[in-house]
Amino acid sequence: MVKNINDLNSIHIDVLKEIGNIGAGNAATALAKLLNRKVDMDVPRVKIMGFREVSETLGNPELPVVGIMLKVTGDLTGNILFVLKQQAAVLLVNMLMGKPTDEEGDDEGHVFDELEISALKEIGNILAGSYLSSLSALTNLNIAPSVPGLAIDMAGAILSVPAIEFGKVGDSVLYIETEFTEGDKRVVGDFFLIPDVDTYSVLMKALGVSF
Amino acid sequence: MVKVIKVGMADLQSSVHPCIITTLGLGSCVGVALYDPVKKVAGLAHIMLPSSQQARNNSNIAKFADTAIVKLVQDMVALGAEKSRLVAKLAGGAQMFSFADGTSEMLRIGARNVAAAKEVLDSLRIPVISEDTGGNYGRTIEIHSDDGRLKIKTIGHGTKEI
Numbered sequence: 001m002v003k004n005i006n007d008l009n010s011i012h013i014d015v016l017k018e019i020g021n022i023g024a025g026n027a028a029t030a031l032a033k034l035l036n037r038k039v040d041m042d043v044p045r046v047k048i049m050g051f052r053e054v055s056e057t058l059g060n061p062e063l064p065v066v067g068i069m070l071k072v073t074g075d076l077t078g079n080i081l082f083v084l085k086q087q088a089a090v091l092l093v094n095m096l097m098g099k100p101t102d103e104e105g106d107d108e109g110h111v112f113d114e115l116e117i118s119a120l121k122e123i124g125n126i127l128a129g130s131y132l133s134s135l136s137a138l139t140n141l142n143i144a145p146s147v148p149g150l151a152i153d154m155a156g157a158i159l160s161v162p163a164i165e166f167g168k169v170g171d172s173v174l175y176i177e178t179e180f181t182e183g184d185k186r187v188v189g190d191f192f193l194i195p196d197v198d199t200y201s202v203l204m205k206a207l208g209v210s211f
Numbered sequence: 212m213v214k215v216i217k218v219g220m221a222d223l224q225s226s227v228h229p230c231i232i233t234t235l236g237l238g239s240c241v242g243v244a245l246y247d248p249v250k251k252v253a254g255l256a257h258i259m260l261p262s263s264q265q266a267r268n269n270s271n272i273a274k275f276a277d278t279a280i281v282k283l284v285q286d287m288v289a290l291g292a293e294k295s296r297l298v299a300k301l302a303g304g305a306q307m308f309s310f311a312d313g314t315s316e317m318l319r320i321g322a323r324n325v326a327a328a329k330e331v332l333d334s335l336r337i338p339v340i341s342e343d344t345g346g347n348y349g350r351t352i353e354i355h356s357d358d359g360r361l362k363i364k365t366i367g368h369g370t371k372e373i
Contacts, residue, residue, distance in 0.1 A: 004268075051219060051220040051221040051222070051259070051271075051274070052219030052220060052221070052222055053219075054220055055219070055220060055235060055236045061235040061236035061351075062235055062236055062351055062364075062366075064366050067307075067308075069308045071310070146310060147310060149308030149309055149310045150308070151307045151308050151347070152366075152367075153238075153307065153348055153349040153366055154235070154236040154238075154349040154351065154366055155236060156235050156236020156237075156238070156349065157236045157237060157238030157305070157307055157348075157349025157350070158238065158307060158349070159236075160220055160236070160237075160238045160239065160240060160259075161238055161239060161307050161308060163220065163259075164239060164240070164259050164260065164320055167221065167259040167260045167266070167274050168260065168265065168266045168267060168268070169266070169267045169268055170267075170268050171221070171268065171270065171271050171274075
């Protein structure tokens with residue numbers, strides 16, 4: 001029988017949370033090194049949602065955000081999505097490039113130039129790479145990220161992209177979400193690992209958990 | 212006060228006049244808006260996938276172009292609409308992300324959703340009178356029951372009515 005999201009029990013959920021913990025911990029360290037600042041993360045959440053809730057994962061579905069997406073390939077397949085509020089993306093790029101940020105300024109309408117966009121993609125690369133390499137070390141699975149794609153658009157439209165694959169197998173999605181914060185608890189962004197349903201069993205087996 | 216009805220992802224809603232039916236942040240999914248201009252019955256479906264035939268689980272018929280549009284027409288007829296008078300407007304079906312290997316099935320899903328919706332509408336003899344599909348950006352859409360106009364809002368690509 002083909003396994004589904006509904007077949008996950010509390011032990012499986014804990015395993016997924018722990019994966020988020022280890023992966024995001026490693027990614028937060030990488031981001032901290034990159035920015036030369038302290039980067040914190042919250043406790044990862046395993047979000048199982050109906051499709052109607054997906055676009056509201058980060059609140060208002062029309063909120064303009066920057067989304068960096070990478071496909072995960074290898075023994076484990078799925079997607080990685082890093083979502084930043086527009087303002088946080090500006091801050092991150094400025095930090096990386098050593099440019100001052102107008103702290104009171106309204107960056108809502110900021111138009112990213114080509115250099116800034118490639119900097120954001122590179123941040124996505126580094127975060128995804130460090131997240132997956134710790135996951136790979138933990139599981140002994142062969143896992144690799146694709147090159148990143150970037151979209152600056154409505155949160156709902158961006159968050160729905162990885163959800164579509166779930167539509168073929170069920171009526172809910174599973175996102176492992178970790179929030180990154182910097183400095184005085186300013187939210188940097190939300191990092192999502194979204195493994196394909198078909199690879200839950202691979203993941204569980206690699207960690208010695210029956211599924 | 213006009214009643215505003217929200218349609219989620221993989222969802223469909225219809226209503227008699229007066230109403231506004233809206234769906235927020237449409238990406239690769241396609242929004243199919245149907246309207247009977249005489250009875251002023253409006254309907255909107257937020258479709259995720261082209262076909263229920265290729266899916267392992269097809270219990271939610273609002274998810275697929277082939278099943279959602281048929282259901283939406285049924286619902287609207289039950290509200291007094293005449294099938295032969297229905298007209299369709301399409302929006303969405305974008306490709307939000309592009310990758311170097313832009314050939315993967317998941318990334319072309321937007322275009323496939325639009326094509327599937329058109330095929331189903333054609334088989335039901337419902338004309339598509341206007342569309343705003345494709346591109347690489349998200350859309351919020353709302354159909355107004357007074358005249359069937361479909362208002363489209365975007366970030367950075369303006370607002371329009373079709």
